[in-house]
Amino acid sequence: MKLRSKEWFGRKGKDGFIYRAWMKNQGIPADMFEGKPVIGICNTWSELTPCNAHFRDLAEAVKKGVLEAGGFPVEFPVMSLGETLMKPTAMLFRNLASMDVEESIRANPIDGVVLLCGCDKTTPSLVMGACSVDLPTLVVSGGAMLTGKFQGKDIGTSDVWRFADASKQGTITEEEMNQAEAGMCRSAGHCAVMGTASSMASMVEALGLTLPGNAAIPAVDANRKVLARMSGRRIVEMIKEDLKMSKILKREAFENAIMVNAAIGGSTNFAIHLMAIAGRIGVELDLEDFDKYSKGVPLVANLQPSGKFFMEDLYYAGGIPAVMNSIQKFLNTDALTVNGKTIADNCSNQKSLNETVISTIENPFNPLSGIVVLKGNLCENGAVIKPSAATPALMKHTGKAVVFEDIEDYKVKIDSLDLDVDENSVLVLKNVGPKGYPGMPEVGNMGIPKKLLDKGVVDMVRISDGRMSGTGFGTVVLHISPESAVGGMLAFVQNGDMIELDVEARQLNLLVADEELAKRKQNLKLDLNKYTRGYCKLYVDHVEQSHLGADLDFLKGGSGSEVLRDSH
Template identity: 75%
Template sequence: MQKALRSQQWFGKKGKDGFIYRSWMKNQGLPDDEFTGKPVIGICNTFSELTPCNAHFRELAESVKRGVLQAGGIPFEFPVMSLGETLIRPTAMLYRNLASMDVEESIRANPVDGVVLLCGCDKTTPSLVMGACSVDIPAIVVSGGAMLTGKFQGRDIGTSDVWRFADALKSGALAEELLNSAEGSMCRSRGHCAVMGTASSMACMVEALGLTLPGNAAIPAADSRRKTIAQLSGRRIVEMVAEDLVPSQILTRKAFENAIRVNAAIGGSTNFVVHLLAIAGRIGVPLTLEDFDQLSLDVPLVANIQPSGKYFMEDFYYAGGLPALMNVIAPFLHREVITANGKSVAENITDAVSFNQEVIGTLEQPFREQSGIMVLKGNLCASGAVLKPSAATPQLLQHRGPAVVFEHIEDYKARIDDPDLPVTADSILVLKQVGPKGYPGMPEVGNMTLPAKLLAAGVTDMVRISDGRMSGTGFGTVVLHVSPESADGGLLGLVQDGDIIELDAAARKLTLVVEPAEIERRRAVQQPFESPYARGYVQLYVRHVEQSHLGADFDFLRGGSGSTVTRDSH
């Protein structure tokens, strides 16, 4: 027997309550039979003109609506907070949890039987999935797609080139006028970053988890097939409602393991770690920081995509996209798990092939043996830190050097290009107070631009350590997500100029080489962190955000609350 539609708790009521629920909806021109048992599908839309990556979502939503109507459902689009990575200050990550609450409460409070999650820019994907997991009604994700590859002076460019342009500008190798002319050449179509940055990593994450139709991750935003998959997703969500296929049935421990291994094979963003941990916390799947290291240990880098490789998301799609890559690494995957289309991973990927082994390689001939996420432990990161080896300089993965310390981001900006800064290529740059509480919001400033005088001397990489994050488009030997953070009593807060730090990536160690007695002396005189925020959401954030090794979610949001609304509104 088919489960009763949740929406009928509103539209199926008799008397005054039913009158109110139906009558006001009829001002949109809806006939009586729309309320007699059709599944109601919410389209959760992160459209915003202030989120350039998602600015085409009104059009994408129309494709979803067509699919819903074709399958016999009734679609209703609703907005939720949109997080644009390029504009929001101080960092979009500060508002990920807020957006997830918006999604959760919007779904629970309204008469919807299933939801389509429209997301693209970095934080929109995890925030929508986190919110939907907390309610656990049928849900499917439609990503917005990457922009077309940038074209500048006869070569391909993408977001990762921003960091190269910045270094070249600081070293004097690039004129400001030339940088200005590159702006319109890089972002030349709708969509999110054209490389395997966080947005594309998130799109791959949700497909690897089984929350999308096969092929969703890599279709370019400007390709008509992006609209096609949106329409097919609209059809599919109506079927999912009939089947009562909810996120908790798809998001098993095995699905999370698949996503971790896929992220290793694509050279995905380090931000993947903090977002997947938060999603696992919402759906109730046990997942730890160490899992990311252990589960990706033997998975090589198969996708040759920037920033870890050469090519772009557009090339990845033409080469076969994520189904082809997942077929290549099939021996590492749990192929029996169910996905949003009702089929297993095996059924979705068996016939997928790589059409270009320059872009999607093989297990026998990968682009790099070492991939995934390294999880470091040691006295400097008692609860863990992360490092992306595919983005690092191999020679620096074993390094010992003196610290050059920046107490906060303003200190870094004021002194990094000072010609008198006591720094050499062997130094280790340390940035404090950029973690979840300290900034607040854990911004993407971990891949600090190198000192101008070293760039001018030809230095291209240094070991950099912080409790913040790094853009998924960034690269370098960068230790991130140091936990506990400096503002939460972490040893990072006690590091001083000249202290010797040792990075031993192979041994997964990050050590501050300072005598314990000296550490205790410093701790005894250390001033406790005091947040300057005394009101509003930011105060709530600082009080309740968990550390990065737990996903930086709010402590009161772990687990779900379900879809039941116990009280009527009239």
């Protein structure tokens, strides 16, 4: 093996003395430095990221596997992004965390990496950073929490939106809300539904970056530790085989990930993260590809928010290998994965163990699936909608705009009885895009106005340049590009304007005369100078639009694993 770490630990003289001597203060025997591959365990453990709070144990399992295979494990921390606590939004810091990962790997004596990912943004940020270095890399996800329980029913994060609406209407008491809160998160792990975290775990498995079965094993199931231990063993072999990320992340792997995301009803956030990963590894991927490759792939996984069941149920039904087996005819089955085998090798024998949870393509849970990409004068560079989570009757709709200029304006007005809105209106939220917020928060699935909830309205067309939680649902158009803060058409929408949505025709249009729009554009004032220092300024100055993946422009591609300057 040609080991990168030998440039540190294999040196003679002063430099080698320093590198080895200071590592030995941790009780490391001398023979650990003698020709053994160094495996970096990149850990996003944090008590401020509850989804990842069990990662210390997971890291120990990986270490055991590395040692068993003859490697030298070294665990290191990177910035952890906790979706539930971070303000203003964890997405603001995805690119920052990816820089932390990239530079931590490159700067240190590491031959291969195991990425411990869980909560939503920890997966794409770690994969993005690792792509830019391109060493042998394997992902271990943290797993979903056990299914929640409330009043004899199964619940998950998607039910938060339902509880919130019920609370507005007064149909659930404060005591019942407290009971639901206590029963929601019963164990370690990320959201129990097919939200963004589960979509990301499924994404890396479909890309071939994990051992088979990674995505669906519950966080507290003993098999999660078994998978982590086997991953520790496998990464040592990957170094011997020189199986780098770039050998796995070919165009075909990205197409597979898009098709699997369609089949599981995955998060719309999938698009923005996969685009960013493709940009780091150098694979050409366009927003239209998400529509192209998911078209015709039915929804076979009956999981919330598009269906009924939970990640725990997916595991018992066969997990992502069973999903891939069901849609095998669509996939690039000869794509290589981290275990050295192809997608076909990994999924051909794993049929669904429960067709109520994982159906066949001949009898799918829902023929509608995937991410539909819209175009039109309101979203010149594109927008997305998830039809499996939408209301069929609203997929072709024309209505009057009810405009909120920003998130603060929305919060003040949405439940006002004076709000001029009816069930046919189109709710419009501006200035929640990458630059406008900044960070593109998950606020696109705006709540239904209280005055309409009281009338029994449960869904409306909602559009914004922001994102939606993967646990959310509804007829929600997201990621409008260009965003309003940079002068996209969304900036010019006014109350009462007619907006036309036609999902089948892939169109979203503002029905306002060109002459009127020209007048409005003359009065546009842009203000992106409210941040004058630090990371927020760097982000606003350099973040790309959502249809490109919202990465920082100077982070596209990678610098490889070479350290350009030496020390000591």
